[in-house]
Amino acid sequence: MASIDMDNYKKAVRPNEEDFINFSCNISQLKTFRINQYNGFFFENNKNNEISITKDIIICTIQTAIEKHHSIIESKNLLNSIEQNQEGLFIYIPDNISLEIPLQILDVIKANEPISIESKSIIIVGEDSHIKLIYCDDTVNGNISSTESNINIFLENNSSLEYYKMENINNSSSIITNTNFVLANNAQLKTFWLSINGGNIKNNLNVSFEGEYSKADLNGLYLADKEQVVDNLVYVSHNKPNCSSIQNYKGILDDSARAQFKGHIRVMKYASFTEAMQNNRNILLTDKAIVNTQPFLEIYNDDVKCSHGATVGQLDESAMFYMRSRGISERSARMLLMFAFCTEILSKASIEELVDKLQDIIKRRLHGELSSCENCVLLCNTPCGTFDIDMSKIN
Amino acid sequence: MSLLEIKDLHCSIKGKEILKGVNLTVNKGEVHAIMGPNGNGKSTLAAIIAGKDIFEVTKGEVIYEGKNLLELSVEERAAEGIFLGFQYPVEIPGVSISNFMKTAINEQRKYKGLDPMPTMEFMKLMEEKKKIVELDAKLANRSVNEGFSGGEKKKNEIFQMAMLNPTLSILDETDSGLDIDALRIVASGVNALRSSENSTILITHYQRLLDYIVPDFVHVLFEGEIVKSGPKELALELEEKGYEWLR
Structure with a gap:
């Protein structure tokens, strides 16, 4: 997975909607308003979309x-x-809308x-x-x-957003996310970023x-084994x-997996009374797994509270x-410890049904079972590995 | 047949000999107190019985219910009925006491070829056993020992002992760091669990604990050997004369 030769990739074109119609995702016990994108393309009239939530909310293509x-x-x-002719998804939540679902x-x-798929989305959360x-x-x-x-996501005055990102793609594929939040x-x-x-x-x-x-509260968890590479640049x-x-x-990194965490905090000259904290903790299960963790604090104001910490251990x-x-x-015992280590990340998440599901996915991932939601079975050619101690992996 | 038989046990850590020929026999239903100054091998003996592998047994054997204990893994020993009450119970953030106990009970049951304990039965057992050590109901949902006071940690040890119903309990300095009320609760918990079917080894260096849990035998572990054994009165004699008179 280390190098990707883009010459062999064909740029994705708007696919036939019918090819995807059988696919749906259900998180048990959890009702969501679902918006589907197929190979990065949003279909306005897709009947699997559940976008008529209230007439005030706009969900359409960027073109529209x-x-x-x-x-x-x-x-x-x-x-x-x-x-x-920009393709992409546009979501506008007007002012004074609170959605429990x-x-x-x-x-x-x-x-x-x-x-190769390129997608673009714009999301605006009104005042x-x-x-x-x-x-x-x-x-x-x-x-x-x-x-x-x-x-690109905009949070207007007095708004709030709880954002869960689930990255669950096959191990032959790669994904780059560029997500910009403006508050x-x-x-x-x-945010809860789960790779x-x-x-x-x-x-x-x-x-x-x-x-x-x-306030921004950014949480992330990455579980990587085999040859997986996961980078988080914040x-x-x-x-x-x-x-x-x-x-x-x-x-948690197993086998020959590699990860990078780079947390850059920039405090500008006029940003007094800033509080910025950063923590990155890693468990390496083999001596072939590698993590690079790099705090980067760039501070131009004296009246700030900033802290950073990083650990790499067993x-x-x-x-x-x-x-x-x-x-x-x-x-x-190892599973319990790893599970506890992982799920701490979810302690501030408010959607209980989703937390249950994510805990289940994490548990199954640690056990090496295919870990996807009930209906979206990952048909990997390369099933994921186990986060299990096999002493032969160490030497 | 004795429950536990330790014969001429020698062990060392990093080349330094700590136990220099310990002999001890424990029968079912007995309570033994092992006393002695700090740094003379009491906790080492407890850790070896429980299976901590940082020690090297250089000589001797430990027979438990006719089996060579030293060949069993830590978890196998637990499933065979051995329980170690820790001097310094470990904090495990993110693992709740109930999940911890449920896993422990069910893995022990699995070892014995039994099905997992039904959830209702488990909940009932938790409720029942919490009372033995007056463990705060709220603590059970908290992470194991995380943020517990010294007294709460020791109560939690006895609670776990009650849940797992061991045949041989080794309580390592269970009285250390306890105020008199906590000591009384912990001791009455241990007494409540006493039966003719199980045995307890109390490791302590104060006589105080033995006012509450009356042992059948008292042994003095001094410089890696049991230098004196006697009835419970020996503890009083030690309290009076100190350990130096044994030299």
Whole structure:
């Protein structure tokens, strides 16, 4: 997976909608408003979409947004970043909307030959609006694909967004996400970035504070084995005073997996009373697994509270002995410890049904079972491995 | 047949000999106290019985219910009925006490060829056993030992002992760090679990604990050997004279 020769990839074209129609995703016990994208393309009239939530919410292609909702596009100065005939998804949540039921974007990838997919989305959460969004990437077969998704998300004054990103693609495929969050005054952002399966994953996450008293709580978990590569590059830019950001990323690496965490915090000259924290913790299960963790603090103001920490280690041996002394097998003890390590990331998530599901996915991933939602079976040619201690892997 | 028979046990860590020929026999229904100054091998003996592998047994044997204990893994020993109450119980963030106990009970049952304990039965057992050590109901949903006070940690050890119903319990310095109320609760918990079918080894260096849990035998472990054994009155004598008179 280390190198991807893009010459062999064919650029994805708008696929036949009918090819995807049988695919749906159900998170048991959880109702979501589902928005489907097929190979990166959004189909406005797809009957699998559940987008008539309220008449005020706009969910359409970017092209339609340019034609029909020009004023919104203009108010955000988006025209510069949109090309003519731009494909992509546009979501606009007007002011004063609170949705208890989460939105769910389902990016279904079905490659019949190696394809490269590029998608673009624009999401605007209006003033005093409160939204939860689950964004899933799923491949439905084991064929090679390469996806790059570019998402711009705007949180207006007093709005909040809880954003869950589930990366669960086959291990022959790669994904690059470029996600930019722009926060106005008193906006609250929480993200949960879960990289579970995928050959090569690179997440560029940018948060920009353009108003005061806003908060960003960024959580991430990566589980990588075999030859998987997972990079998380987080960039938080404190441009205004009185904002706070937390980065909490964790990973477990097995076999020859590699991961990178780079957390860049920039505090501008006028951003007094900034609080920025960063924590990255890793467990390496073999001596072939590699993690690079790199805090990068760029601070131009004296009146700030910033902290960073990073650890790379193995499982706690004293906890292992304690558990085994109660009759818990070595394997189960390791699983319990790893599971606890992982699920701490979800402690601030509010959608209980989803947390249950994610815990189940994490548990199955650690056990080496195919870990996808009931209906979207990952038909990998390369099933994922087990996060299990096999001493032969170590030397 | 004795429950536990330790014969001429020698062990060392990093080349330094810690136990220099320990002999001890424990029968079912007995409570043995092992006393002695710090650093003379008491905790090492407990750890070897439980299976901690940082020690090298250089000589001797440990027979438990007729089996060579030293050949069994840590978890196998637990499933065979051995319980170690830790001097310093370990904090395990993210693993709740109930999940921890459920896993432990079911893995022990699996070892014995039994089906997992039904959830209702498990819940009932938890409720029942929590009372033995007056364990705060709220603690059961918390992570194992995380943020517990010294007293709560020791109560949690006895609670786990009650849940797992071991045949041989080794309580390593269970009295250390306890105030008098916690000591009384922990001791009454241990007494409540005492029966003719199980045995307890108490490791302590104070006589105080033995006012509450009355042992059948007292042994003094000194410089890696059991230098003196006697009835419970020996503890009082030690309290009075100190360990130096044994030299």
